[in-house]
Amino acid sequence: MDEPRFDEATKTYTTGHSYDGIEELNTPLPRWWLWTLYITIVWAVIYSIAYPAWPLVSSATAGFLGFSTRAQVAEEIARVENANSELNTQLAAIDLTTLKDNAPLQQYAVSAGASVFANNCSQCHGSGAAGAVGYPNLLDDDWLWGGDINAIAVTVRHGIRNEQDEDARYSEMPAFGEQLEKEEIASLVAYVQSLSGLDHDTALIEQGTELFMDNCTACHGDEGRGDREQGAPNLTDSVWLYGSSDAVLTETIANARFGVMPPWSPRLSDAQINAVAAYVHQKGGGE
Numbered sequence: 001m002d003e004p005r006f007d008e009a010t011k012t013y014t015t016g017h018s019y020d021g022i023e024e025l026n027t028p029l030p031r032w033w034l035w036t037l038y039i040t041i042v043w044a045v046i047y048s049i050a051y052p053a054w055p056l057v058s059s060a061t062a063g064f065l066g067f068s069t070r071a072q073v074a075e076e077i078a079r080v081e082n083a084n085s086e087l088n089t090q091l092a093a094i095d096l097t098t099l100k101d102n103a104p105l106q107q108y109a110v111s112a113g114a115s116v117f118a119n120n121c122s123q124c125h126g127s128g129a130a131g132a133v134g135y136p137n138l139l140d141d142d143w144l145w146g147g148d149i150n151a152i153a154v155t156v157r158h159g160i161r162n163e164q165d166e167d168a169r170y171s172e173m174p175a176f177g178e179q180l181e182k183e184e185i186a187s188l189v190a191y192v193q194s195l196s197g198l199d200h201d202t203a204l205i206e207q208g209t210e211l212f213m214d215n216c217t218a219c220h221g222d223e224g225r226g227d228r229e230q231g232a233p234n235l236t237d238s239v240w241l242y243g244s245s246d247a248v249l250t251e252t253i254a255n256a257r258f259g260v261m262p263p264w265s266p267r268l269s270d271a272q273i274n275a276v277a278a279y280v281h282q283k284g285g286g287e
Helices: 031-050 069-083 085-093 096-101 103-120 149-158 182-195 202-215 246-255 270-281
Strands: 012-019 022-025
Touching (some): 069 085, 096 103, 096 270
Antiparallel strands (some): 012 022
16 A cells, blocks of 8 residues: 555545556545435434334334334224224125125125135135136036025135034045946046046946946936035036046046135124125126
């Protein structure tokens, strides 16, 4: 490091630093820049004292102003709930079959139900309610347990095959892989596919017909149209919850399926359950 020297060209002293023969001028920062820096430092100190800022073990400093975005959100939620309290009371108590006769309440129910659906149901059924493999499409008219508005509300309230609610809808298909040979299951697959118009080997279909009558009609009916009292699907349409390929149907028949839906009554109020039932019902598949 060299000694600082006075640079005649710029009339400024150097810092004494030299890099590859290039010297650094000791040019002071502009005053306005320095004062801006000092102001931001002071502002940061005041802000960290006034507002929540410094993390602690299980929380953070509260700040002497007591400001909280969580509190603001809670206040806003309380304000909206208070504003809608009368509508929610009506919605919780209404006979859902008469909801369509009350246009303002119907409009509110569908709007509120959309929010409930987005927050609680879309993770499985999709944001547009079109479902996915193993998760029912709520836009079509194929319903395991019924698609009228009351049936939808019951399903939402109690769920399906869960252990938390004694009134959950419940059905269980046996795993026929423990009872039937692979060739017999293959013939059943062929017959089930034929019910919905899919092509398959005629000989397999004939064998599968007898096996179906002996093992499957108690739930699916003689014609394979299902039974909503048991949650048994209609096998004659083109709607498949898991798919209609040989591999998928073989898996279904051999090992069965056991989809579970949680009961929403502990988490959602009666008004919210009725609202989401109204929302789902009007999506296009409700009966």
